[in-house]
Amino acid sequence: MSDYLNENPDVLETNQLPTREEDDELNNYLSNGIQNKNGLERRKLLLKMDRSLESQVLKDVELLDRLLLLNSITESTSDEESDENLKSLTQSTHLIQDTIDPIDAQEIYDLTAYIQDPEHPLTLGQLSIVNLEDIQVHDTGNQKEMAEVVIHITPTITHCSLATLIGLGIRVRLERALPPRFRITILLKKGTHQSENQVNKQLNDKERVTAACENEQLLNVVSNMLSTCK
Amino acid sequence: MKLELARCIKLHEDKVWSLDFSRGLLASGSTDRRTKIVSIKPEAQVTLVDELDDSTHSKSVRSVAWRPGTSILATGSFDTTVSIWTREETEEGEEYDSEEDEASREYSNSNHDNKYVMELLAIIEGHENEVKSVAWSYDGSLLATCARDKSVWIWETDEIGEEYECISVLQEHSQDVKNVVWHPSLPILASSSYDDTIRIWTDYDDDWECSAVLNGHKGTVWSSDFEKSNNNSNIRLCSGSDDCTVRVWKKLNKGEVGTSVKGTDDINDGNANEEEDEEEENDIYDNDDKWICEAILPQEHTRSIYSVSWGPNGMIASAGSDGKLVIYHEVEDKNEKNKMRWEVLCIKELIHGIYECNIVKWIDVEGELLLATGGDDGYVNLWKLI
Numbered sequence: 300m301s302d303y304l305n306e307n308p309d310v311l312e313t314n315q316l317p318t319r320e321e322d323d324e325l326n327n328y329l330s331n332g333i334q335n336k337n338g339l340e341r342r343k344l345l346l347k348m349d350r351s352l353e354s355q356v357l358k359d360v361e362l363l364d365r366l367l368l369l370n371s372i373t374e375s376t377s378d379e380e381s382d383e384n385l386k387s388l389t390q391s392t393h394l395i396q397d398t399i400d401p402i403d404a405q406e407i408y409d410l411t412a413y414i415q416d417p418e419h420p421l422t423l424g425q426l427s428i429v430n431l432e433d434i435q436v437h438d439t440g441n442q443k444e445m446a447e448v449v450i451h452i453t454p455t456i457t458h459c460s461l462a463t464l465i466g467l468g469i470r471v472r473l474e475r476a477l478p479p480r481f482r483i484t485i486l487l488k489k490g491t492h493q494s495e496n497q498v499n500k501q502l503n504d505k506e507r508v509t510a511a512c513e514n515e516q517l518l519n520v521v522s523n524m525l526s527t528c529k
Numbered sequence: 530m531k532l533e534l535a536r537c538i539k540l541h542e543d544k545v546w547s548l549d550f551s552r553g554l555l556a557s558g559s560t561d562r563r564t565k566i567v568s569i570k571p572e573a574q575v576t577l578v579d580e581l582d583d584s585t586h587s588k589s590v591r592s593v594a595w596r597p598g599t600s601i602l603a604t605g606s607f608d609t610t611v612s613i614w615t616r617e618e619t620e621e622g623e624e625y626d627s628e629e630d631e632a633s634r635e636y637s638n639s640n641h642d643n644k645y646v647m648e649l650l651a652i653i654e655g656h657e658n659e660v661k662s663v664a665w666s667y668d669g670s671l672l673a674t675c676a677r678d679k680s681v682w683i684w685e686t687d688e689i690g691e692e693y694e695c696i697s698v699l700q701e702h703s704q705d706v707k708n709v710v711w712h713p714s715l716p717i718l719a720s721s722s723y724d725d726t727i728r729i730w731t732d733y734d735d736d737w738e739c740s741a742v743l744n745g746h747k748g749t750v751w752s753s754d755f756e757k758s759n760n761n762s763n764i765r766l767c768s769g770s771d772d773c774t775v776r777v778w779k780k781l782n783k784g785e786v787g788t789s790v791k792g793t794d795d796i797n798d799g800n801a802n803e804e805e806d807e808e809e810e811n812d813i814y815d816n817d818d819k820w821i822c823e824a825i826l827p828q829e830h831t832r833s834i835y836s837v838s839w840g841p842n843g844m845i846a847s848a849g850s851d852g853k854l855v856i857y858h859e860v861e862d863k864n865e866k867n868k869m870r871w872e873v874l875c876i877k878e879l880i881h882g883i884y885e886c887n888i889v890k891w892i893d894v895e896g897e898l899l900l901a902t903g904g905d906d907g908y909v910n911l912w913k914l915i
Contacts, residue, residue, distance in 0.1 A: 445852060445883050479905075480883040482832065482850065504723070504749065505833070505850070505885070506591075506707070509544070509560060510607050510659045510677070513588045 305456045308419060308426050316412055316424045317431045319405050401440030402477065407448055408434055410476050411469050415527040417461050417520065422527060428452050428465060433488060438481075446480045448473065451488040458493050466502040467511055468524040532854060532877040535573035535899060536911040540565050544589075545903030549602075550892035551595035554578070554645075555901060556602055557909055558590030564604050564614075566645065569894050573911050578645040585612050585649060592662045596669045601690045602647065603672060605660035611653040611674050613690055617646045653693050655682055662708045666716060671696075673718055675706035681720050681730070683737055697737040699730060712755045712764065719766055721750035727768055727778070729818065740818045741780075748772035751849075754839040765823065767845050769834030775826040775847045775857070777871065781819040826871045829855045838900075840891035844874065846900055848889040854880045854902060856914065875914070881906050 408431045412424025423429040429452060438446035450469060454462045466485045473483050485502045487495045501507055511517050541559035549556050550569070558564050564581040581604070588607035595602055600616035657678035664673045672684040672693065681699040686692060704723035711718055718730040718737075727743040727750055748771030756765040764780040832850035839845050845857045854877045862868040880886055881904025888903040892911075900912040 443879075443883065445879075482885075500723070500749070505835075506659075506661065507677075507705075509589060513607055 305418070305459065308421070308455045310421060311425045311427060313422075313425065317405070317408065319409075401438045402436060402446070402448075402481075403438075404431060404434040404436050407436060407450065407473070409529070411450070411472055413528045414465075414468050414472055415524045417464050417468070417524055423452075423465065423469070426455055428454065429469070442478065442480060444480065445482060446478075447482045447484070448477070449484045449486065451486050453488045453491050457491060462487060462492055462498050463501055464520065464524075466498065467508065467517075468521050470502065470508060471512065471521050472525055472528065530856075530875050530914055532856070532875055532900070532912045533915050534910060535913040536575055538567065538575055538909045538911075539907055540567070540577075540909050541907035543907055544887060544905045545907060545909060546589065546887050547592045548888050548890050548901050548903050548909065549593050549595050550890060550901060551597070552600075553894070554595070555892065555909070556593040556595065556604075557903060558593040558604055559903075559907065560589040561907070562586050562588065562590060562606075564590050564593055564602075566602075566647065567909075568645075569892070569899075569911070571895050571897055573894070573899065573913070575911070579647050581614060581647055582649060585652070586610070588659075591660060594663045594665055596665045596672075596690060597667060598669060599690070600647075601650070601669075603663045603665065605663040605674055607659040609654070609656050609658055609660060609676070611656075611660055611663055611672075612649060613651040613653065613693075614647040615650045615690060617648045650689075651691055651693060653684065655695060656680070661706065662710075664709045664711050664718075666711045666718075667714050671711075671716070673709040673711065673720075675709045675720055677705040679704060679706060679722075681706055681709055681718070683718070696735070699728075699737060699739065701728060701739050702726070707749065708752045710753055710755065713757050714759070715761055715764070717755075717764070719753050719755065721753045721768060723749045725750060725770075727753055727766070729766075729780075729820065731818070741820045743768070743778050743820055743822070745776060745822045746770040746772050746774065748833075751834060752836045754837050754845075756839050756843075757841045767826075767837050767839050769837040769847050769849065771833045773830045773832065773834060774828055775830075775834060775837055775845065775855075776822050777824040777826065777845075778820050779823040781821060785819075824871050826857050827873050829853060829873060829876055835886065836888045836890075838890045840898065841893065842891075842898055844891075845871075846889045846891060848880065848886040848902055850885045852879050852881060852884065852886055852904075853877065854886065854889060854900070854912065877912070880904070880910060880912070881908060 408429065411429045412422060414423045416423060416426055419426065433451040435449040452466060470483060470485055486499050492498060540557055541561045541563060543560035545557055545559050547558040553568055555567050555569055556564060563583045565577060566579045568576045568578050586606035586608050590604050590606050592605040593602060602614045603611055605611045656674065656676035659677045660674055661677065662675050670685065672686060673681060675681045679700060679702050682695050683697040684693040685696045702720065702722040702724050706720050706722050708721040709718060716732045719727055721727050725746050725748060728739050729741040730737050731740040746768065750768050750770045753766050753768040762782055766778045767775060768778065769775050830847065830849055830851055830853060834847050834849040837845060837847045843859060846854065848854045856874040857871050858874045859869045860872050862870045880902055884905040886902050886904045890901050892899050892901050902910045902912065
């Protein structure tokens with residue numbers, strides 16, 4: 300392709316894209332144990348956010364403590380004690396099973412940012428079409444409740460005729476990857492496109508999306524876009 | 530009152546888009562490209578009786594409709610075609626009951642226990658792209674179809690239902706036509722569209738013309754349904770939309786026209802400009818009827834409403850993307866005598882679990898009124914109002 304719609308888009312390097320940093324923090328917290336000052340601070344903060352004794356946060360903190368305790372004990376002490384710990388641990392795990400793994404914005408970002416742009420050999424993340432701060436997720440993690448994702452995308456130019464295709468790619472990716480409890484809304488960021496309302500309407504029309512997914516040609520293009528996903 | 534699940538049936542591998550019930554048989558169409566037929570007996574007893582040949586449609590079956598009083602079924606598909614099916618050994622003029630007796634006798638001799646074989650009778654081509662809805666007129670003489678190509682086609686057919694002649698192509702919608710529905714006892718057709726409007730079509734000396742445009746919804750109108758009333762001087766229609774509202778529209782009789790405008794203004798207060806547009810648009814038609822938005826029903830839905838059904842009991846049911854089934858009924862206003870208002874009778878949440886609901890229909894199973902719903906989970910659920 301020689302004539303791009305947008306010849307010169309701004310590009311981010313892959314290592315500039317936002318990733319999950321909490322993982323490192325969590326490891327840190329776990330390895331240093333509960334006596335760690337940082338850990339205690341975090342705990343206090345969490346408790347301040349949610350004071351009730353029955354609160355989920357408190358239970359989670361407790362669970363984490365037990366986990367840490369168990370880890371250190373199995374290495375050094377008798378089986379009897381660890382068995383007991385294990386039993387109470389299983390009980391606590393059972394309590395929080397229903398709401399075990401809510402999906403957050405970073406996860407949605409990771410699912411969509413590596414989709415390839417239909418025009419440039421770059422990803423939607425690199426072109427800042429998908430941005431972490433423009434993703435809203437409402438999810439309790441409960442598999443028996445509906446959840447919602449709202450993504451605002453930013454086309455590289457205001458008359459980009461490929462905006463609908465990009466949106467479709469994101470929708471297909473999320474519909475395939477997310478649990479079925481998710482309702483997905485994809486919108487153009489306000490003021491980023493000439494036919495904002497038209498594109499928005501089309502991207503969120505269930506019937507049109509279903510029909511588009513039965514169109515082989517279109518589906519091939521979308522598959523190509525998704526081939527760069529992790 | 531509350532809604533109780535009477536039966537759930539896993540019929541399809543993908544989204545159930547459409548349901549139609551007639552003479553004890555429920556037909557369902559799905560994105561899995563199949564059309565299935567189940568028999569429903571009292572106490573919500575359900576038996577799968579046939580599955581149509583699935584090589585007929587190469588894409589989603591979007592809409593199914595029984596021809597009134599017959600065993601003829603029309604199915605509309607995203608593959609641009611409409612197919613017509615009939616029960617194999619139906620003989621003209623025969624009563625349904627005796628017909629069934631004969632059929633069951635016949636089948637007990639062969640190995641098709643409980644089977645009911647539908648044969649392909651005709652395939653109708655004409656639409657440029659996805660067919661979204663098919664509907665038979667009350668007397669079964671006309672079939673209306675609509676598509677993403679923005680048009681509504683009206684087809685005339687004979688008693689056997691083998692030949693279809695297109696008598697009208699209505700192209701006044703500016704976007705996809707999502708749904709068509711006929712009045713239960715008059716030759717009046719309503720079409721709902723992605724252009725946010727509903728159009729009413731009437732037959733003027735064998736010429737089908739748009740007699741009214743119903744403006745008011747602020748998003749795609751997915752579905753509409755006429756009131757099942759014997760009083761033909763009182764024509765009303767309900768509609769459900771992307772804007773999360775259900776509206777009730779009323780056709781004004783000649784004498785009422787003068788007082789109508791005020792009512793319209795009351796409801797759409799603050800949208801004065803739009804109302805003016807509507808007036809202008811309506812004036813284009815010589816034969817125009819006046820319709821008003823009589824009521825916006827209490828808003829319970831939080832996402833798109835995909836389907837509405839006006840029951841023979843006078844109640845309206847709505848369902849959609851938020852998985853809620855809402856039943857509304859009309860009651861006398863406490864403050865004003867002789868004035869009716871709509872209230873929510875009951876709500877059921879998560880009617881297809883965490884999945885969306887695409888279709889809701891009141892069905893009369895030998896005198897017992899049930900609600901049938903179809904969802905993205907491939908299930909057809911039957912609900913009892915108790």
